[in-house]
Amino acid sequence: MPRFVCVACGTQYPDAGEPPDGCPVCLDPRQYVPPGGQRWTTLEELRATHRTELGEEAGLATITTQPHFAIGQRAVLVPWGDGLLLWDCVALLDDATAAEIDRRGGLRGIAISHPHYYTTMVEWAERFGCPVHLHAADARWVMRPNPAIDHWDGERLNLGDGLTLVRGGGHFPGGTMLHRAEGAGTLLSGDIVQVVPDRSHVAFMWSYPNYVPLPEAEVRRVAASVDGLAFETIVGAFPGTVIESGGREVLERSVERYARAVREVL
Ligand SMILES: [Zn+2]
Ligand SMILES: [Zn+2]
Numbered sequence: 001m002p003r004f005v006c007v008a009c010g011t012q013y014p015d016a017g018e019p020p021d022g023c024p025v026c027l028d029p030r031q032y033v034p035p036g037g038q039r040w041t042t043l044e045e046l047r048a049t050h051r052t053e054l055g056e057e058a059g060l061a062t063i064t065t066q067p068h069f070a071i072g073q074r075a076v077l078v079p080w081g082d083g084l085l086l087w088d089c090v091a092l093l094d095d096a097t098a099a100e101i102d103r104r105g106g107l108r109g110i111a112i113s114h115p116h117y118y119t120t121m122v123e124w125a126e127r128f129g130c131p132v133h134l135h136a137a138d139a140r141w142v143m144r145p146n147p148a149i150d151h152w153d154g155e156r157l158n159l160g161d162g163l164t165l166v167r168g169g170g171h172f173p174g175g176t177m178l179h180r181a182e183g184a185g186t187l188l189s190g191d192i193v194q195v196v197p198d199r200s201h202v203a204f205m206w207s208y209p210n211y212v213p214l215p216e217a218e219v220r221r222v223a224a225s226v227d228g229l230a231f232e233t234i235v236g237a238f239p240g241t242v243i244e245s246g247g248r249e250v251l252e253r254s255v256e257r258y259a260r261a262v263r264e265v266l
Contacts, residue, residue, distance in 0.1 A: 003144070005046065007039040008032070010070030010091035010119040014144045025115055025141060030171070030207040043092070043120060052090075052097040058186065058235050058242045061104070065092045073117055073237045076188060077101065078180060081161040083108035087178050087188050088237065091119040098127055109133060111165055113190025113237070114172040115141035122146040133157065135167055135174025155225065164229070168192040170204055170214055170222040177226065185231035187247055192222060195236025199243055201254045202234065216259050223255045 001015040006023040009031055013020050019040040026033050050069055055062045061077040069091060076087040083105040089112050101107060107128035112118055118141065121132050125148035134142070136151035157165040162181035168189075169175050175192040179185065189195065194203045204219045206212045214222075234243040234250065243250050 002042045002044075004040040005042060005091055005120065006070070007041050008034050008070060009116060011115075011143050012043070012091065012120040012123065025118075025143070029210060029212070031116065032209055043123060046092050047094055050092050052092050052094045054097060054100060055239070057239070058233050058244065060186075060235065062239070063090055063097065064239055065090050070119070071116055072239075074239050075117075076235060077104065078163065078178065078188070079105075079182070080108050080159070080163055085159070085163060085178075086110040086124060088112055088117045088190060089119045089121045089124060090117075093120065093124055093127065101128070106130075109159070111159070111176065111178060113177065113188075113192055114138060114175045116191065117237070118142065122148065125149075133159070133165060135165075135176050137167070137169075137174030138172050139174075141172075166225050166229070168222045168225045170218055171206060171208075175222075179226065179229045179231065181230070184233070184245075185229065185247075186233040186235060187226060187229070187231040188235045190237050193234065193236075193251065195234055195238075195241035195243055199241070200250060201257065202236075202243075202251060203254065204258060213262065216262050219255055219258050223251055226251070 004019040005012045009025045011025045053064050053066050063075040075090050078085045078087050107130045109130050111133040122144050125132050131150045133150050136153040155167050164179045166177045168177050171191050178188040196203050204214050206214050231247045232245045234247040
């Protein structure tokens with residue numbers, strides 16, 4: 001029986017004869033249903049029409065899908081002890097990429113910033129026999145439940161070997177960032193702290209595609225969630241969104257710019 005994947009957001013649904021009536025992730029006001037309506041594919045179809053590409057940004061291996069599929073985010077392979085943590089997720093995993101990940105030490109775990117990137121996380125967890133760490137506050141958005149999913153609660157989860165998950169909130173109540181202590185420190189920020197095209201600021205929204213901002217107090221709370229963590233580099237959710245240095249100053253400057261904008265004194 002097929003497992004349908006939403007073409008607009010990449011979310012995979014459990015085995016079923018027919019596609020779901022709708023995709024709750026896309027029907028939520030933080031996403032959208034495209035003009036042509038909800039369409040569905042499967043991982044098998046996707047393997048025939050798309051390919052997985054490994055790249056590198058900010059010294060980390062990245063995984064993208066070519067041509068563009070669904071939201072278009074990239075996943076990142078973060079060194080974690082003697083293996084790797086998959087940060088965020090993309091729908092397509094092909095055999096060649098899986099073999100290459102094995103060659104580099106394999107996945108010890110998966111952590112995902114928020115429901116827009118849950119995609120086919122269960123396929124990845126089953127392929128690598130590893131857990132998926134998701135914040136419990138977003139548990140209702142898991143469309144394909146699986147015992148591999150570990151719902152953590154609270155503000156921070158120390159994964160060991162210098163990796164820490166931080167609940168930022170904002171875009172989603174369980175919106176999570178990954179801090180890597182190695183070197184001068186790196187913040188992998190998903191859509192929670194969005195690296196914008198000028199790469200000298202970040203932005204904060206409740207809905208990015210529908211341009212719904214967050215209250216200033218919530219933006220300050222998101223920024224405060226990384227208090228005490230050193231980072232020079234910020235790695236955003238999309239290809240090319242990397243702030244190489246000065247990350248802490250960029251975050252603080254961006255919060256003040258945001259606050260001026262919403263008070264109409266930009
Ligand atoms: Zn969807
Ligand atoms: Zn998002």
